[in-house]
Amino acid sequence: MAKSIDLKSTINLPRTSFPMKAQLPQREPQQLAEWEEQGIYRRILESRKNAPIFSFHDGPPYPTGDIHLGTGLNKICKDMVVKSKTMAGFRAPYIPGWDCHGLPIETKVEKDLGGKKHSVSAAEFRRMCRAFATKYVDQNRRDFKRLGIFGQWDHPYLTMDPEHEAVIAEAFLTFLEKGYAYKGLKPVYWCLHDRTALAEAEVEYENHTSPSIWIRYKVEEAPNLKVKRPGGGEFYALVWTTTPWTLPASMALAFHPDLEYVLAEVENGDVYIVAKGRVNAVQEETSLKFVKFSELVRGKVFEGAKFKHPFLERIEPGVLAEYVTLEQGTGIVHTAPGHGAEDFYTGQKYGIETYAPLDDEGRFVEGLLEYKGKTVFEANPFITQLLEERGALVGEAKLTHSYPHCWRCHNPVIFRATEQWFIDLQHDQLRERTLAEIEKVKWFPAWGEERMRKMVAERPDWCISRQRFWGVPLVVFYCEKCGELLRDFRALRNVVKWFEKEGADAWFTHSAAELLPAGTKCKCGASEFRKEKDILDVWFESGSTNLAVLKGEFWPADAYLEGPDQYRGWFQSSLLVAMGVRGRAPYKQIITHGWTLDAEGRPMSKSKGTGELPAEICEKWGADLLRLWVTSQDYQTDMRFSEAMMSQLAESYRKIRNTFRFVLGNLNGFDPARDAVAENELLEMDAWMLHRTAELIEKCRAWYDEYAFHRVFHALYDFLVVDLSAFYFDVLKDRLYTFARHNKARRSAQTAMYRIASALVRLIAPILVFTAEEVWKSLPRAAGDAPSVHMALFPTREELVHSASPNKNENWESLLQVREQALKKLEEARNSKLINSALEARVEMRASGKTLDLLKSYAAWLPQILIVSQVSVASANGAHASSAAAAGAAAAEMEVRHADGKKCERCWNYSVHVGESADYPTLCERCLVAIAEIESSANRGSA
């Protein structure tokens, strides 16, 4: 008589409260609140109190608006560095910062003031800027935390903090004291109407009608030219300009070194130097008609030639400049270093004076009577007339073109050389020493070194002064009597103390007498001083953050990580400031991430509406999905973003989540301390999977070491999908579900699953910070487990594989190959309707040689590995198997038939033994054993 029993209840199906649906947008904030309550960041650092330091230094973003995808990418990468280093056993604090001073905030505040800037005091204006920055710091901080980034959010560094401003001022004083800082002239945009310097961002291009004149400079001498006196008449260089007023400041004529020039003769025998590519245009736009041309010469021959200024007693040298083009003019550019940015650099290169004889209103303060005392725009026609009188004018017209205007008053602006502070890169070999230091830094990717080297090698002196308010003032005093700089550094450092107390605001609210110690005197004996009005370039400030933030053994930083724009920006400014102050680089490693692009590969932009906000992405997909986006691609190159990508990643995420969920469901009731199987009792397959996991761990740890996060992700994901979900876990189902709960073989499977999951969840924790924690909380606890996955250490190889374990790995690799062949055969059988489920199949294998031996010795495993009911192994006589075996692969001939016997009601395998038991006529022999085990343990009362 058959026993009546609910067979289903004897099957161990997975059970877990770990939800299949992630609902990240809802669940993540709860996790954040929990972490906040636990003080996770402090606890992590506490747990690494005596660990070796990994000093990461955060590059400060600018708080003017919502954080963008690029900022999100930046911070997530940094967080992965910090978290992975923490899990690798380092003490890795993260102190986020903001770059608070500078023009963008000034202009926003100015806009709010609606043109009433001049009605508020500098101190009041600064107060408004501070309030503005504070508002966005708070907003950004909220968004960053939402991304799962751990750090010292309650005490970030702000460049506008008093202590920070004091460090910046101190750094400048060090530069001044060591002799790096000097005062020189440099052209800046200047508004004549408002009598003020303008930043690049403050000019707007509007149409403007300028004179367009063609003038000739007599050639005094051209030593590199073979022909000394071409033609029968005069010898000229022909020049075109739209700013006649810059001619009094004309100091050189610039040629392009590689362009071709001709000596073109006109009827009366005069000869003109003109770029070959402009000859026709010149004849169209001037009265000149060329009748004869010389051979071509390269522009470089005119370097060092001498030309006579058309109306001043001045001989101008020929110089070379790459920016000379054939788009307009004659291919020869009159160069006024005091009135043009390019001209200025050329002037610097050739050691030519930066001459700009104008006052604040743009009036000539020296020069000929024809224009002296007039403003530049008034002077234009008079200078043109002067040229004509001197016989230098060969063409005149009007030109309407795009010209820079003041954004406030909309008058045309000019370039005007003004006094500025510079850092001298030649002084004390600053440039050379910096170049040497660049070689010592490790660059990720490696091309960073070359990029930085070139930039530092070729950059001009650093202009560090700005004519603004919202920043740290240059701590410089001038003697009211003799005008000399105060160089009493003990006295100057008194100002730093003021800054520590009151911030840089002190500069604007206190007099020189208050800021300096009583009794401070100039060398001339006077004791009255005037404060410098300029503030420091904000890049000097951000370049000083390493000095302010990295204390003691945390300086220099182990790593900086920023976008590619920071080679010119923060990477460089930090390097130069640290070189000047401490004589070495402030970082050991530089990691660069790419730019964020849209699906078409174009830069994200707010105006085009392609800008994605991390906050919105978190609301729609969740922070872990954004982090998955960061990790799925190689962040060291440009990063594309699209909705399609996100939905694909969501699929990947689901797979990861479900695979972990499967483990958790099958570990239901599993207590590692009580149920784990000893190393030497693990089934061979389980031991092998631990070995494979160990290999994966080694690879992932190495990739984390070199910050190759996307490699970690792809490897983990592939392992999870292919090795675990599709193979191992699928195979394990039979053992987990149908074996008795306490059966050793089942416990062996659980032990392996537990150890693998514990390793994987830690490896993935820096990436999926929320999900990993969620899994960690549901994973069975072992003694000594960290309360948070983020406090845990990465798994090690030794943790998974004991050297004593028998190594049968090669056998298993071969069995995997056999499985692959079998799966194809099973698919054929399915398609021909021979079987549906693989369990309906019986696979007949024939092999020879080593493969035959292997298959025979693993005969008991084969049905499980293939998830079929029966496998038979026989010796092959055909040539097929042996040839394949010769190629190195384990190969067998195989055929699929319908399995013998009946389907077991409990385990669904087919067996000829079903029906042999009177008690359980629908069960197979394996299930009879299992039931017996279950019944006996039930009798002992230990469910």
Next chain:
RNA sequence: GGGCCUGUAGCUCAGGUGGCUAGAGCGCGCCCCUGAUAAGGGCGAGGUCGACUGUUCAAGUCAGUCCAGGCCCA
């Protein structure tokens, strides 16, 4: 225009020092399962390796030119 970088299947990635019919996962198509179930499994179709020209017995891999795109300058 210059410096630096990127360009392998629809998507995201692998492919030391050049060497068999260029790999993976996802997606897609077809099929199976219904004891991971708004899950799970299998098979399959997709690439002239940005283009061209060289070097070589042999090039995704080396060299040159060009094209497309990015960062920073001008």
